[in-house]
Amino acid sequence: GQQLNQSPQSMFIQEGEDVSMNCTSSSIFNTWLWYKQDPGEGPVLLIALYKAGELTSNGRLTAQFGITRKDSFLNISASIPSDVGIYFCAGHENSGYALNFGKGTSLLVTP
Amino acid sequence: EPEVTQTPSHQVTQMGQEVILRCVPISNHLYFYWYRQILGQKVEFLVSFYNNEISEKSEIFDDQFSVERPDGSNFTLKIRSTKLEDSAMYFCASSQGLAFEQFFGPGTRLTVL
Numbered sequence: 659g660q661q662l663n664q665s666p667q668s669m670f671i672q673e674g675e676d677v678s679m680n681c682t683s684s685s686i687f688n689t690w691l692w693y694k695q696d697p698g699e700g701p702v703l704l705i706a707l708y709k710a711g712e713l714t715s716n717g718r719l720t721a722q723f724g725i726t727r728k729d730s731f732l733n734i735s736a737s738i739p740s741d742v743g744i745y746f747c748a749g750h751e752n753s754g755y756a757l758n759f760g761k762g763t764s765l766l767v768t769p
Numbered sequence: 770e771p772e773v774t775q776t777p778s779h780q781v782t783q784m785g786q787e788v789i790l791r792c793v794p795i796s797n798h799l800y801f802y803w804y805r806q807i808l809g810q811k812v813e814f815l816v817s818f819y820n821n822e823i824s825e826k827s828e829i830f831d832d833q834f835s836v837e838r839p840d841g842s843n844f845t846l847k848i849r850s851t852k853l854e855d856s857a858m859y860f861c862a863s864s865q866g867l868a869f870e871q872f873f874g875p876g877t878r879l880t881v882l
Contacts (some may be wrong), residue, residue: 689868700773700860700873701812746812750868755800755817755825757862757871762811 664747664760671737672768679763680731681747689750690723690730691757694743701746705732737767771795773874775861781880782851790846790877792861801844802862802871803836805829812860818844819867851881 664681671677681690689708693701705716707723707730714721720733730749734741747760774793782788794801803815816826818836835847844863848855858878862871 689870691870693873698876698878700875703870703872706870748812755802755819755867756814756827757802757804757812758814759812 662747662749662758662760664763666763667761668764668766670766670768673738675737677734677737677741677765678731679745679747679765680729681749681760682729683749684728685751686727687730687749687751687758688727690721691748692719692721692730692732693746693748695746695762696743701748704745734765737765739767739769741765742767771797773861773863773872775859775874775877777877778875779878779880781882784853784881785850788848788851788879790848790859790861790879792844792846792874793842794844794861794863795872796842798863798865798872800824800864800867800869800871801836801838802864803846804860804862804873805857806860806876807857815846815859848879851879853881855879856881 691706692704695701705721710727711725712723718735744762744764746762748757776791801818804812806812814827816830817824833849837845858876860876861874864871
């Protein structure tokens, strides 16, 4: 599948700070999904985006589907220690079945 | 809330042995998937299954792999003759429709010795 570039690779922040991470692709995606994975567990869906320009929130999380359909970002506001984990972007190219995942952003939050 | 379940949570096997990983997708979902994640790496697509047949597979999903939906609830991944490099977390996922959000199970950690 198409290589997704996810950045930053890792972030180390203090509790209360806002966080932003993004994903880019050289090809067009039809959907963008953001997942969180805790160690030894499966990815948990946070937000799903289906339309270019769509901005969706889920509590302190906000994600946007880029206008070019080649990128997406995820913001976390007022981070708390339980936000610690690895955040993955993923998307569908064309009408494919497969989800193509980014390499993840590892988030560490200190109290 | 409905969730995908997987068994076993951890499987240890000898190289060359056959393993079967089991999944129970969310009950009203129609599309089923297997992914794997080698330690410290990204999640990689293996195969998708719809209407009792494979709808898409990746290069990783070679002749050593097969999938089956033996009854109305279970979805299995079989690796015929395991290799050391098959050691990974294997995740089952399901979705209501094509290009819909996919919900993942907790995974099976496969260790091949």
